[in-house]
Amino acid sequence: MTQVATATRELILANLEAVRGRIREACRRAGRSPDEVELLLVTKTVPPERIRVAIEAGERLVGENKAQEALAKYAELKDLPAEWHFIGHLQTNKVKDVLTFTSMIQSVDRIRLVEKLDQHLQRLGRSLDILIQVNTSYEESKFGVAPEETLAFVRQVARYDTLNIKGLMTIGKLSADPEDARRCFRLLRQLRDRIAEEGIPRVRMDILSMGMSGDLEVAIEEGSTMVRVGTAVFGPRPQPDSHYWSERAKAR
Ligand SMILES: *Cc1c(COP(=O)(O)O)cnc(C)c1O
Numbered sequence: 001m002t003q004v005a006t007a008t009r010e011l012i013l014a015n016l017e018a019v020r021g022r023i024r025e026a027c028r029r030a031g032r033s034p035d036e037v038e039l040l041l042v043t044k045t046v047p048p049e050r051i052r053v054a055i056e057a058g059e060r061l062v063g064e065n066k067a068q069e070a071l072a073k074y075a076e077l078k079d080l081p082a083e084w085h086f087i088g089h090l091q092t093n094k095v096k097d098v099l100t101f102t103s104m105i106q107s108v109d110r111i112r113l114v115e116k117l118d119q120h121l122q123r124l125g126r127s128l129d130i131l132i133q134v135n136t137s138y139e140e141s142k143f144g145v146a147p148e149e150t151l152a153f154v155r156q157v158a159r160y161d162t163l164n165i166k167g168l169m170t171i172g173k174l175s176a177d178p179e180d181a182r183r184c185f186r187l188l189r190q191l192r193d194r195i196a197e198e199g200i201p202r203v204r205m206d207i208l209s210m211g212m213s214g215d216l217e218v219a220i221e222e223g224s225t226m227v228r229v230g231t232a233v234f235g236p237r238p239q240p241d242s243h244y245w246s247e248r249a250k251a252r
Pocket residue numbers: 042044065087088171212213214228229230231232241244
């Protein structure tokens with residue numbers, strides 16, 4: 001495997017320390033224990049040798065957005081004790097591939113996908129942990145279930161006993177004003193509380209996956225239990241995020 005230059009390695013390690021520090025500080029300010037907030041490294045476009053640096057530095061959770069890219073990297077890194085989450089828009093024809101490496105799909109947002117997952121999981125004789133992705137910003141460009149449809153969707157998905165619902169995921173509104181993202185995160189937490197109250201059999205609401213490089217502090221203040229961080233650890237990406245998040249990205 002390609003070696004990582006010493007300077008690159010040191011930069012990743014320093015960035016990682018800085019992000020861990022931000023999480024600790026945000027938890028302290030919010031009166032929460034840092035143990036309540038997990039860090040998921042978002043590794044889209046990041047070459048495997050750089051991901052290896054972060055995992056060897058003690059990180060455990062990795063999130064990828066695209067099936068083919070993730071498969072190739074997993075093949076190079078499967079010797080490491082990491083958990084691979086899928087966090088991107090998942091096309092039904094990629095389900096089979098994604099199930100070969102993922103331990104959690106965070107982006108479940110439509111019943112067609114649920115049916116496909118169930119078919120494959122039944123065949124494999126196993127179950128899978130999932131999060132329901134909610135479009136809390138109401139932006140057309142983002143995937144996810146509409147907030148007002150989330151409870152009904154959770155009830156529907158709960159009928160498939162191959163799928164273990166563990167919580168909710170969202171992408172906050174990207175804006176110069178972090179208060180815009182706060183509204184999204186607060187809404188996700190309120191939905192979580194509301195759904196948890198229903199006591200739907202087999203449905204857990206322990207995980208609130210929200211907060212990224214630019215807004216993780218706000219997300220932690222609003223109750224995040226898992227922040228998903230890419231650029232703050234690995235540096236800027238060549239592609240804009242619309243490449244991963246927009247409806248048009250489906251065609252690629
Ligand atoms: C890219 C991405 C992130 C991380 O974004 P950064 O701003 O680089 O931290 C988090 N969640 C999802 C779903 C993403 O696609």
